[in-house]
Amino acid sequence: MTIKNKISADIKDLRFSVIREMGAMAKGLTDVISLGIGEPDFDTPSGIIAKTFEDVQNGHTHYTQSQGDPELLEKLSVHLSREIKSSVPVSSILMTHGAMDGLTAAFRTL
Structure with missing residues (x-):
């Protein structure tokens, strides 16, 4: 048996994830907005695209701290504190890489 045949046999049962299948089904529908991925x-x-290129050209291409970018966290702290009229310290803010991480953290906390 060649390596090519071995690899093919090992992955023959792989399939798209369910979330990808649902996205493909939603593409054919006109009254559905897919939020799957x-x-x-x-x-x-365009303003976000321009700012992204500016940030990359200025060397902002590395991972941030695990909690999130300190400047963003500080601005969120000020904004949220003003919005709810109560102090929201940076230590109370958790940044996630996406909604699923945030939802997982929230459900695990509850």
């Missing part, structure tokens, strides 16, 4: 139904606004 975090893809919005609009293109990224």
